[in-house]
Structure formats: C-alpha cells, structure tokens
Amino acid sequence: xxxxxxxxxxxxxxxxxxxxxxxxxxxxxxxxxxxxxxxxxxxxxxxxxxxxxxxxxxxxxxxxxxxxxxxxxxxxxxxxxxxxxxxxxxxxxxxxxxxxxxxxxxxxxxxxxxxxxxxxxxxxxxxxxxxxxxxxxxxxxxxxxxxxxxxxxxxxxxxxxxxxxxxxxxxxxxxxxxx
Numbered sequence: 029x030x031x032x033x034x035x036x037x038x039x040x041x042x043x044x045x046x047x048x049x050x051x052x053x054x055x056x057x058x059x060x061x062x063x064x065x066x067x068x069x070x071x072x073x074x075x076x077x078x079x080x081x082x083x084x085x086x087x088x089x090x091x092x093x094x095x096x097x098x099x100x101x102x103x104x105x106x107x108x109x110x111x112x113x114x115x116x117x118x119x120x121x122x123x124x125x126x127x128x129x130x131x132x133x134x135x136x137x138x139x140x141x142x143x144x145x146x147x148x149x150x151x152x153x154x155x156x157x158x159x160x161x162x163x164x165x166x167x168x169x170x171x172x173x174x175x176x177x178x179x180x181x182x183x184x185x186x187x188x189x190x191x192x193x194x195x196x197x198x199x200x201x202x203x204x205x206x207x
Contacts, residue, residue: 039064043108046099058096065092068109069116076120083123091119128167128184157202168195 037045042064046057069088077084095112102111161169164185171181178196182189 037064039068039109039112040107043099043102062092062096065095065112068112069119072113072116073120076117077124080123080127087119087123088116091116094119161199165195165199168192169199172196 037060039061042057042061046054046061049057066088069091070084073084073088073091074081077087080087091112095115102108158166158169167185168181171184172178176184178192179189182192185192
C-alpha cells in the first residue's frame with residue numbers, strides 16, 4: 029500500500045512542540061514554526077495591503093521576527109495563531125499609518141506638474157491655492173493624481189465614497205475658480 033502521509037502541523041501545534049522540546053529538537057521545532065509563520069504572515073499581508081507587493085516580504089519578516097523574539101512572553105490567553113495574526117495585522121497597520129503620514133507630510137508636487145503654460149498668472153494662483161490646502165485635501169488630491177479611484181481613496185482615508193465626492197467637488201470648484 030501507500031506510505032503514511034505525514035500530517036502537517038498547524039501553528040498552534042508547532043508552538044507547543046517548540047515549547048516542549050529541548051536542545052536540537054527545539055531548534056528544529058523553531059525552524060518549522062518560523063516557516064509556518066512566514067507563510068501565514070505573507071497571506072495576511074497580501075490580503076491587507078495588496079498594493080504594496082514589494083514591501084510585503086519586509087513586513088511579514090518583521091512580524092515573524094517580532095513573534096519569535098517574544099515567544100517566551102506569549103501568555104496563552106488565546107490560541108497562538110490568534111496572537112500571531114494580531115502581530116501581523118499590527119505590522120500591516122503600522123506600515124499603512126506610516127505611508128499615510130508620509131503622504132500628508134510630503135510637499136505636494138502637483139502644482140509643479142499642473143503647469144498652465146498659457147497663463148502664468150493662473151499657474152501662480154494654482155500654486156498658492158495648493159499650498160493653502162489642508163492635509164486631508166492635499167492627501168485627496170495626491171491620491172487622485174496617483175491614479176486612485178474615488179472609491180479607493182475613500183477606503184484609504186477610511187471615509188465614505190460620498191464624503192470623497194463632496195470633498196472632490198469642493199476642491200475642484202476652488203481650483204477652477206483660482207484658474
């Protein structure tokens with residue numbers, strides 16, 4: 029007949045195996061756990077932040093490092109996989125917050141790109157208007173400039189699409205009036 033298939037252990041079982049092991053068995057168990065955690069982290073990151081494919085490797089490795097370096101502090105109040113999943117989500121959320129902060133803090137280059145060659149006075153007015161925008165208005169303008177749809181911008185900014193529509197209408201009117 030067929031040989032017995034070896035059962036793949038889940039994260040919770042691998043954690044318990046690591047916890048109970050000693051010596052080289054503990055190292056082997058840790059390597060198996062790291063492999064499983066890395067797979068889990070990448071899946072979560074791809075679901076949470078699919079637009080940042082290049083950074084997913086870094087974020088998932090960071091989450092695995094955080095978990096492995098704190099294995100001894102796991103209090104077992106929940107399943108190990110739940111604890112690790114939360115670590116991965118926190119790493120993804122931290123990354124998204126940093127991206128959002130960078131976009132809010134970065135000077136908007138739109139005024140340079142939106143040169144109105146036929147009327148230098150309008151170009152100057154547009155640059156002044158862009159400089160007066162609030163951080164949220166700048167963020168919206170930058171997202172739309174970068175090709176985000178209004179729905180995607182709403183998801184990113186965590187507001188409703190109708191709120192984005194209202195902001196965009198108000199912003200577009202101000203820009204047109206300035207020109």
